Amino acid sequence: INLLGTTLEGGGQLVRVAVGVSALTETPIHVTKIRGGRAGAQGLKQQHLTCVRWLSRASNARTLGAEKKSLELHFQPRGIAEDSLLEENIDIGSPGSISLTLQAILPILLFSPNPSSEPRHVTIKGGVNVDLSPSYEYSRQVLVPTLALIGLPLVKTSLGKREWTQKNQATGSVNYAVQPLPRGATFRAFTLQDRGPVTRVHATIISPPRYQSELQQHILSVIASYTKLSHLTFATQPTDDESPPVDFTLETPGSTKTTYVLLVAHTTTGHRLGTDLYLSKFASSSSTPSNSTHHNQHHGPNTTISARQRRSKRPPAHSASDNAATTDAAALPAFAERVVADLAAELAHGGAVDTHMRDQLVVYQALAEGRSYEEDGKDGGRRKAREASLHTRTAEWVCEKLLRGRGVRFDGLGGCEGCGWVVG
Incomplete structure (x- = not known):
């Protein structure tokens, strides 16, 4: 081909x-x-x-x-080579994205025969948090649960070592345990639609301790404001006197001063939609409408932000001689509003998964037995609320080229007739 x-x-x-x-x-x-x-x-x-x-x-x-x-x-x-897949150590040899490497090798780990009943163990050494790529947190909190939701075996993950690759060439590692499908099995087609209301938002904040409390307060405040304006809605709407259902995980980034936030919306049906942002990237390109880290790489134009977010005042410009910590601290309110606005935009389209997750499902639609469908959103029932990203369309094009002879067809509306791949 x-x-x-x-x-x-x-x-x-x-x-x-x-x-x-x-x-x-x-x-x-x-x-x-x-x-x-x-x-x-x-x-x-x-x-x-x-x-x-x-x-x-x-x-x-x-x-x-x-x-x-x-x-x-x-x-x-x-x-x-079945025996060679039981335990693997993969060294990228650079801070290249561990999560993107996993995307390439995961189908063969899941769909090739396993001579043992034990999971396949893989350690990948490379970039854990890499600009323009899914972070370890996104993969663990959104990708892995979504793959389990569509019926694939749960992929267990653990962080070996975290390194930040925005400003250096250091590498970290992530450990995976993958239980393959049984020999002779097929993967049944799946449907992702009607995701249901959001029950809560989980916020992961990785930042120097001096920023953590302030970021928590800003994120809570912005989500509360968005809730009152109906930009964000929950299964049980909080009253004016109640805080929105947001919980936090806090972590320090080690020796670096990096600040990173991931917001994940959990719904009543088990769907998870996420968006994330690095403070350094936000501060250096605050003139752009959005800078969600992996969305920039995978989806062309930046996510549209709300009118309220556009009206918010950006932090004043700082000279090169200003203290970096002061600059970062001044940017925190706008940074918090940006990442909440990105999440609100992801939820507004009504789709079953976030924009980045969509292209990662394509291969599994192609391998499934029967017709799989992922709802891309609704706009008053008149048209699709979200067009497929370039990355989604590229993955669909590749799968059709390679598997067209096996009956794989994508309809351009979130549906796909799979080939019914039989393990082994």
Whole structure:
């Protein structure tokens, strides 16, 4: 199957999905102009190369072009090496995203036969919190529960070591335990719709201790204001005298001064929708409408923010000689409002999952038996409230190209007829 690397998103997503599906289904591929849609450096980066090499070994694949900066890749799998998948240590060799690496290798871990009844244990060393990629917290709190919600075995995660890669090349690690589907099994089609009202919001704050209490207060205050204005609604609306149902997890970032916030909305039906933000990225690009970290990479235009949020005063500009801590502290109120506004925007479309989660479900729709459906939202019943992102459309295009002969079809409305992949 020939794949032009400049198609749609034209970046690493195309490569990761293509090689992951190719390795599992033993479908030879030839990718040209790899990451040719990127304005900067093109070709395979270290993280993509790590995925290619690991999947090559796992599927006994012959490869040509599996080297850094390569613009072309031939990948010809010859069968799953089952015994080699029991316990793995994967070192990306750079602060490349651990979560994106997991996305590439997880299908083969879940859908290939396991000679043992024990889970497969994988440790990935690389970037734990990486700009423009899903964080460890997002993967643990949103991705893993959503995969369990659609019927896949629960993936257990634990943080080995956290390092922040915004300003340095340090690497951390994450441990995963993956229980594969039984040999001969198929994955039943799933439906995600009617997510139900939000019961609570869980906020994870990773920041220096001096910011934590203030951030909690600002987030609570903004959510309370949004609730009164009906920008955020809960299953049980708090009265004017009650605080909104928000709980917090607090963590210090170690030796760095990084501040990071993840907000996750929990619904009555078990759905989780999340959005996150780094203070450093917000402060450096506060002129943009939104800067949710992984949404920028995966979904083109930034999320629209509410009129109330646009009217909020931004912190005054600071000279280069100002103390960085003072600058960060001054930005906290607007930072808190931005991340709450992003969550409100994610909930406003009415879809069953957040925008970033949507593209991560595509491969599992393609592998499922029967028609799977993910509701993309409603707008008075007249039209879709949310168009598919470039990353979602790219993943759908790749899966159709590789699995069209097996009957895979996406309808462009959140539905997909899967191939009914049989494990083994």
